[in-house]
Each structure stands twice: as C-alpha cells, then as structure tokens.
Amino acid sequence: MLPWPSPQDELDRAAKVANWLPSGLRCALPENTEGDLQNLALAGHSRGGYIAFALALGLADVALEVNFSALIGVDPVAGSSKNGQLKPKILHDESCSFNISIPVAIIGTGLGNTSVIPCAPDGVSHTEMFNECRPPCSHFVTTDYGHMDVLDDNIGLDGWAARTMCKGSGRGFRRDLMRKTVGGIFVAFLEAIFKGNYKEYNNILQNPKYFAPAKLDPVQNKSEGSSCSSLSAMSMPAFAS
Incomplete structure (x- = not known):
C-alpha cells in the first residue's frame, strides 16, 4: 500500500495541474467546448478545501502560472x-490575516465538529477560515448536516467507512437537499463573480430560508470595501450588485 502524500506534495501537485490547464485543458474537453481561463475558480472539500486555500495563499513550492478569480471551500479542514x-x-488565529484578494465563499457544516473524533474540528475548519479571510468573503453553515453529507449516497466502501465515522444528518433530513444547496451556492457565487449577476447570490445571503433547500444558519458576509477592524461575527451586508 502506497503512503499518503504529504500536504505539501498534494499542494505542489495541485499547482502542477493548474499550470497544465493552458496547454492541456482543450484536449480534455468535449468537442466545440472552450475553457475560459480568464474565469478560473479554485474549490475543494475537507482536506481538499485546505489545499485550495493553501494554493491561493501561494504556499506551493511550484510557481503558479495561472491566476484564479474565485475560491470556494466546502467544509475545509486544516488539521486535527x-x-x-x-x-x-495556514491559520494564525488572526482576523483577516489571509493574503487572498479574490472573492471567497465558504460552506461549512453544523455537525462536522460533533462526533467523538470530529471530521471538521473547531479551530481548524470553516469558522476559522472565514475569520481569517479578507473581504469579500461569505460564510454559510448547513446547520443540520455533517462533513460527509455533501457527497453522493453511493460513495463506495471507503466512503461508507468515512461516513460512519463522521456524524451526519439524522432521520428526516435528506442529503440531496444539502447537495442542492451547496450546488446552488456554487452556481450563484460564480454567476456573481464571473458574470456580474449578483441577484441570486444576494437572495441566498439575505433570505436563505426562502432560497436555500437546506437550512443555512448562520449566513455571514464580509462586503468588499469593509474594514477588517469593523467586522463582527454578525451577519453582514450582501455583495454589491
């Protein structure tokens, strides 16, 4: 059995994949489909979310040859x-310490830190990453769901084993509603950042009870132009339209 790659190895591999995009992406896309590398987003779940943030922070040993325009973390975890x-x-327990200038959306889980061995422990997960992000940055918490609930139901033996370790949604809570919520936030966020259409994203920020299939609480936002020293943990104004 091969050893797990170190976080630095994963980070460097991610940088190499990003650098491959200008020359290799076209060959991997369906016919008559063009990639737009001027609108390139970076996203990851769990440890992959940590890798996405670390890559955006410039911590890879491989120099990036592309620019990212948006960053999304899905229940990111930066350690135990x-x-x-x-x-x-990447975390330094300091508000707005991340040297990331692109817009960020962070989607956390309400149950990720509640199992005996938490899969998204307090102190190294979505709340701390939101705290350390500079504006513009938004934070959504899927209150009734756990770390593995965002994945497909049929995730194989390894996924099933991980799901049994991570506290997830209880009886009566459909995981597909969480997946729809996460997918909707992805699409609305990228529509706002890449196309300037802020309507749906602001709808989710301002009225999540109406526009999100799963419960989102809290929903927080650091608006562009806000001073870090003036920001609190309370809900904040929506993105500018």
Whole structure:
C-alpha cells in the first residue's frame, strides 16, 4: 500500500495541474467546448478545501502560472486541532490575516465538529477560515448536516467507512437537499463573480430560508470595501450588485 502524500506534495501537485490547464485543458474537453481561463475558480472539500486555500495563499513550492478569480471551500479542514495543523500551516488565529484578494465563499457544516473524533474540528475548519479571510468573503453553515453529507449516497466502501465515522444528518433530513444547496451556492457565487449577476447570490445571503433547500444558519458576509477592524461575527451586508 502506497503512503499518503504529504500536504505539501498534494499542494505542489495541485499547482502542477493548474499550470497544465493552458496547454492541456482543450484536449480534455468535449468537442466545440472552450475553457475560459480568464474565469478560473479554485474549490475543494475537507482536506481538499485546505489545499485550495493553501494554493491561493501561494504556499506551493511550484510557481503558479495561472491566476484564479474565485475560491470556494466546502467544509475545509486544516488539521486535527489548532496544535495539529497540516503543514504548510495556514491559520494564525488572526482576523483577516489571509493574503487572498479574490472573492471567497465558504460552506461549512453544523455537525462536522460533533462526533467523538470530529471530521471538521473547531479551530481548524470553516469558522476559522472565514475569520481569517479578507473581504469579500461569505460564510454559510448547513446547520443540520455533517462533513460527509455533501457527497453522493453511493460513495463506495471507503466512503461508507468515512461516513460512519463522521456524524451526519439524522432521520428526516435528506442529503440531496444539502447537495442542492451547496450546488446552488456554487452556481450563484460564480454567476456573481464571473458574470456580474449578483441577484441570486444576494437572495441566498439575505433570505436563505426562502432560497436555500437546506437550512443555512448562520449566513455571514464580509462586503468588499469593509474594514477588517469593523467586522463582527454578525451577519453582514450582501455583495454589491
């Protein structure tokens, strides 16, 4: 059995894949489909979310040859605890410390930190990453769902084993509603950033009870132009339209 790659190895591989896009993406796309590398988003779930943030922070040992325009983290996890962070370390317990200038959306889970061995522990997950992001950045928490609930139901033996370890939604909560919510946030966020259509994204920010299939609480936003020193943990104004 091959050893797991280190976080730095994963980060460097991600940078190499990003650098491959200008020369290799066209060959991998269906006929008559063009990729738009001027509108390139970076996203990841769990440890992949950590890798996405680390890549955006410029921590790869491989120099990036492309520019990202947006970043999305889905229940990102940067380690097992504050004292057990993955390396390279990205969290410094300091508000707005991330040197990331692109818009960010973070989607966390309400149950990710509740199992005996939490899959998204407090101190190294979505709340801390939102705290350390500079504006513009939004934060959504799928209150009734856990770390693995965003994945497809049929995720194989390894996925099933991981799901049994991570506390997830209880009886009466459909995982497909979480997936629809996460997908809707993805689409609305990218529509806002890439096309300037902020209507649907602001609808979710301002009235999640009406526009999201799954419960979102809290929903927070750091608007562009806001001073970090003036931001609180309360809900904040929507993105400018």
